[in-house]
Amino acid sequence: MPQPATAVTDVPAPAVPRWLLATRVLKAYVALTKPRIIELLLVTTLPAMILAADGWPPMWLTLATLVGGYLSAGSANAFNSYIDRDIDAVMKRTRNRPLVTGAVAPRDALVFAWVLGAVSLAWFWFVVGSPLSAGLTLFAILGYVVGYTLLLKRRTAQNIVWGGIAGCMPALIGWAAVRESLSWTPFLLFLIVFFWTPPHYWPLSMKFRKDYAHAEVPMLPVVAPTRRVAIEMIAYAAAMILTSLVLVPVAGMTWVYLAVAAGAGAWFMKGCIELYVRSQRGDEKLREMRLFRESIVYLTLVFAAVLVDPFLPDLLTVWG
Structure with a gap:
């Protein structure tokens, strides 16, 4: 029998414009590189370059180093996203990442990570013209992918401490891009970031x-009491502040840097101590995310002071 006529007919869905599809794919691949994390890495690269040059390095070298830094960090983060896609799928905070939603296929993400890594090494060697920076970049990628993601993250509560070494490397890479050598000064910048990483990341883990x-x-806040985590944060913050002050005699920093480093360090330490006090009282609201944001402000202030410091003698002479 013939079917009765209906008022509604099947209408094909409108085709999605190619430019919109391309934009979505591009955004997904950019998300694989974790741009917000890279922002912090570049915050430490540029000041190290300016300190190494005792002023502003050649503009081309500066831009080339920052581009290379983004490529290498993006490669490490893409490898991390590929390896940890099973973890990301069960965590609320990471369920919208490209490999979880299917915006990027795992195989494509892996190829993308390898390509970015290879390009970044070639970029530092041939474009930046620094084999030392290329070698340090390779160490940073391997440290994050193999050391942190594959070996430490799922096995030890100290994962972020030693795995964080890779995040300290931009200070050395930036310095090496200018001088093609290393000295105590970039290693002190390295150590500031090293000691900063636990009190920066553990509040987020809380x-x-x-x-x-x-x-x-097994992040430390998962396997240890909050009081113990807070005590370790205070210890790392103290080492961080001390290292930032040692930079004054070693690198010949001015009183302006000293004031910023001491003031910002005291302010951040106050936040760590307050978190410890709240944990001792058994407060439900630890305000850990406020301390997380303050840690970013601290690092930005200190490295901004490092960036400005080489220009201060000339500015003070002009003003004088």
């Missing part, structure tokens, strides 16, 4: 403790 526990990632 906030998402249940997420990490569900994913079976």
